[in-house]
Amino acid sequence: MNNINSIGYEISFQNSLNQLISFIDNSSYTKFFILTDEITTVHCLPALEVRLVGRTYDLIEVSAGEECKNLDFCIGVWKMLIDFNADRKSLLINLGGGVVTDMGGFIASTYKRGIDFVNVPTTLLSQVDASVGGKTGVDLDSIKNIIGTFTQPKAVFIAHEYLSTLPERQILSGLAEMLKHGLIKDQAYWNDLKNSDLSLPSAELVYRSVEIKNEVVIADPHEKGIRKALNFGHTVGHAVETFSLDNDKRSLTHGEAIAIGMVCESWLSCKKSGLSQNELDEIVGVLMRLYPKYNLQLERADEIITLMRKDKKNEGNKINCTLLVSIGNCLIDQICSEDELRESLEFYAGL
Amino acid sequence: MNNINSIGYEISFQNSLNQLISFIDNSSYTKFFILTDEITTVHCLPALEVRLVGRTYDLIEVSAGEECKNLDFCIGVWKMLIDFNADRKSLLINLGGGVVTDMGGFIASTYKRGIDFVNVPTTLLSQVDASVGGKTGVDLDSIKNIIGTFTQPKAVFIAHEYLSTLPERQILSGLAEMLKHGLIKDQAYWNDLKNSDLSLPSAELVYRSVEIKNEVVIADPHEKGIRKALNFGHTVGHAVETFSLDNDKRSLTHGEAIAIGMVCESWLSCKKSGLSQNELDEIVGVLMRLYPKYNLQLERADEIITLMRKDKKNEGNKINCTLLVSIGNCLIDQICSEDELRESLEFYAGL
CATH class of the missing domain: 1.20.1090.10 (Dehydroquinate synthase-like - alpha domain)
Structure with missing residues (x-):
């Protein structure tokens, strides 16, 4: 399964967590941030952490669930990025389902008028849907994805192994x-x-x-x-x-x-x-x-x-x-x- | 003074309020919204209203001042756009100083992942600065323009007559x-x-x-x-x-x-x-x-x-x-x- 070429970036399937590490090591970003939710922190982050040993990054965790995909959570994450002194050459790594990849993409695409992000979709839904296509967004007044942007990630890493963690x-x-x-x-x-x-x-x-x-x-x-x-x-x-x-x-x-x-x-x-x-x-x-x-x-x-x-x-x-x-x-x-x-x-x- | 060509759009100087009316009349937008603040409603809207007679549009007014250039005000405007059933082919007309053009540009660039907007800058500062360049944004935690996008307006209309209203x-x-x-x-x-x-x-x-x-x-x-x-x-x-x-x-x-x-x-x-x-x-x-x-x-x-x-x-x-x-x-x-x-x-x- 070769990488798939999308709009200016690649979607990886084979050994994709290792491909993510290569991507990080070959990049010139000043700082790395991983956005997770409380569930992916437990089930998906460990497989990444063992590969990230020796590298510096900050972790930002949000609550899980569609009801958290809103501007209040964005404001919380933006403030953390400010506190961590995230500059325009920082990379946001979205590790999670569609809520994390949609919201993380929106957060990145608007922080300091846009920093780069990559998606590591961890649910089947986000692997086949949210992670591809450049739609970012959050809900407002229960209207799904009403606020957002079209912004492509710099890469998507699809790890089939994560699916075995799913109910x-x-x-x-x-x-x-x-x-x-x-x-x-x-x-x-x-x-x-x-x-x-x-x-x-x-x-x-x-x-x-x-x-x-x-x-x-x-x-x-x-x-x-x-x-x-x-x-x-x-x-x-x-x-x-x-x-x-x-x-x-x-x-x-x-x-x-x-x-x-x-x-x-x-x-x-x-x-x-x-x-x-x-x-x-x-x-x-x-x-x-x-x-x-x-x-x-x-x-x-x-x-x-x-x-x-x-x-x-x-x-x-x-x-x-x-x-x-x-x-x-x-x-x-x-x-x-x-x-x-x-x-x-x-x-x-x-x- | 000919129109100036910017990135995919024109900046008008001569009879520019009339040029705005032509722009509206020759467009295929489904709905028109004018974003003003409480000051431009009084001093700048009248000159536009007399030219808009017979056309349908909705007015959205925010409070004036840099302290209003924040996400709370964006949420208020987004909700009004939702209530007015603004669709993806709506046009937002930002009539005001840099607060209105920066914030209005951000609101438009993220509503339903982006609707078109034009700027009618009414202060000298916004005429020579904010209205040109495609920077949109709002403040967070007193940090200026920390959240925003790079999005070009569809046109900018600079009316020198508005300057005489300024202190x-x-x-x-x-x-x-x-x-x-x-x-x-x-x-x-x-x-x-x-x-x-x-x-x-x-x-x-x-x-x-x-x-x-x-x-x-x-x-x-x-x-x-x-x-x-x-x-x-x-x-x-x-x-x-x-x-x-x-x-x-x-x-x-x-x-x-x-x-x-x-x-x-x-x-x-x-x-x-x-x-x-x-x-x-x-x-x-x-x-x-x-x-x-x-x-x-x-x-x-x-x-x-x-x-x-x-x-x-x-x-x-x-x-x-x-x-x-x-x-x-x-x-x-x-x-x-x-x-x-x-x-x-x-x-x-x-x-």
């Missing part, structure tokens, strides 16, 4: 994005996934997922067009995720919410963009087998639709979806009415 | 940056300024100042090298400004602080980088004639030097200055010791 639910969360990559762009990959043991996806399957995402991102770094393909499942999914974060004691993971979103948007695809009934049945079958059924409260569908209206992807009050034409092919910028979106939620609830 | 102290604040432009790059311009009536600098003098700044910025947009020339007077000046903001009841304006910084750094230039005694005397003479003497508390010089150490421009714990070789020529990246900087403060105090 099953975290694996399933990342798997939703992998399945999405197959659905929007590569039917053969979808079939591979369908027929694999998915309790711990192989390094090769992870690699292919990153390849697909990277191809899309390179073609359209700032999401003016084709990159919107990656939003399949996310118009409904993000809204359901936010609703769950605000209302459920044990809230949905990102992937669980996106799986629901993909079911709903596949139904919309069948209704609006030519997806066949057979393929809809196949997609729904796979997703409902892998993900537990969520108790979607239809009497509160209006609240979920209000959240969809606030989605960054919309333009001029219209709700925008990416829909499938067939497995492996999609159409961006498909306007859906509120009635259609409500019906798609009813379809899910009725399964 | 004398605000004119002097901008004048310091104009004098700096002469000192670092153009002796003839310095001589022009020296011999002009500076109670209201002419449109031609403002134009030349923007030209000089723009030449430097185009050569080095991200301040890796020659753009640091613009930092002349700012290592000492920023620290004195921050100290004054934290300690004085009636704190120094930016320009007053930079004038002090230029006196100190001219003294350092005479000591270290070849500025002649005659030219030092000339610079000090002009600056001390224009700007009131500040009561610099030498017993607290250590606090001011500590602030210099936190300056964004430093690398690896060294304090970095731009110094003059002669009037119109400078050298970047000149390391100054704390003793030298303390002596330069003593020189100012002894004048």
Whole structure:
């Protein structure tokens, strides 16, 4: 598995923690900072620390969880960087899941108008999604990633070994994005996934997922067009995720919410963009087998639709979806009415 | 006075408020927002409003003053943009001084990962400095512009008529940056300024100042090298400004602080980088004639030097200055010791 070339930087897969050490040793940064959360400090930092012996760095730890991905935590980290006298030639190493890589990327891209950062994604979700594409961001008022920048990391190091530290639910969360990559762009990959043991996806399957995402991102770094393909499942999914974060004691993971979103948007695809009934049945079958059924409260569908209206992807009050034409092919910028979106939620609830 | 071409956008001088209206009418933005502060709402918005009749826009007003240039105010504006359903194709029009253009630029460059903005600078300082160069930012913990981005506006509209609304102290604040432009790059311009009536600098003098700044910025947009020339007077000046903001009841304006910084750094230039005694005397003479003497508390010089150490421009714990070789020529990246900087403060105090 060769390194993948992205927009001005490489994504490493083989011996990638050692590649990170080489990257550090061959660089001219004045200082190194590692951003972790309380979970990655325990499970992922040790493998890095043994390799960093003899090198100087400072550690900045934040609390774990999506509810910490906000400006208050950014301010805390910015103040620590100031206290540590981080200058413009410092490097921030983001070691963690999507919360750490998204927030750390935003912190780095705005501290002193931008310092360099690298990502070491430690969850399956962040390996196949957040770590590639240059989107940084934090939430505000429960709206996901509403504040952020497009800034590319200087390198990404994907260590498959970290996946064995994850609970099953975290694996399933990342798997939703992998399945999405197959659905929007590569039917053969979808079939591979369908027929694999998915309790711990192989390094090769992870690699292919990153390849697909990277191809899309390179073609359209700032999401003016084709990159919107990656939003399949996310118009409904993000809204359901936010609703769950605000209302459920044990809230949905990102992937669980996106799986629901993909079911709903596949139904919309069948209704609006030519997806066949057979393929809809196949997609729904796979997703409902892998993900537990969520108790979607239809009497509160209006609240979920209000959240969809606030989605960054919309333009001029219209709700925008990416829909499938067939497995492996999609159409961006498909306007859906509120009635259609409500019906798609009813379809899910009725399964 | 033709429009000046900057990095991907134009700076207009002639009939520029009408040029702004044409820009709006010929654009395809979905929504328009005007960011003002409580002062520009009164003094500068009316001239724009009469031209905007029949067009739809929303107004967002913040309090005035450097102490409002912080993340709390950004959060307030971001939330208003969310409430107004500002989408990615919205335009933010920053109408105000450097606080509004710097903060508005930062808000726009990070809202939904970046929406377009234009600047309508209303103070002399923002016309000749903040509005050109793509630096956006806000303060944190009294450290100026520590959080920000490099993002170019889509256009800048400089209306000389706004200068007549300014008190004398605000004119002097901008004048310091104009004098700096002469000192670092153009002796003839310095001589022009020296011999002009500076109670209201002419449109031609403002134009030349923007030209000089723009030449430097185009050569080095991200301040890796020659753009640091613009930092002349700012290592000492920023620290004195921050100290004054934290300690004085009636704190120094930016320009007053930079004038002090230029006196100190001219003294350092005479000591270290070849500025002649005659030219030092000339610079000090002009600056001390224009700007009131500040009561610099030498017993607290250590606090001011500590602030210099936190300056964004430093690398690896060294304090970095731009110094003059002669009037119109400078050298970047000149390391100054704390003793030298303390002596330069003593020189100012002894004048």
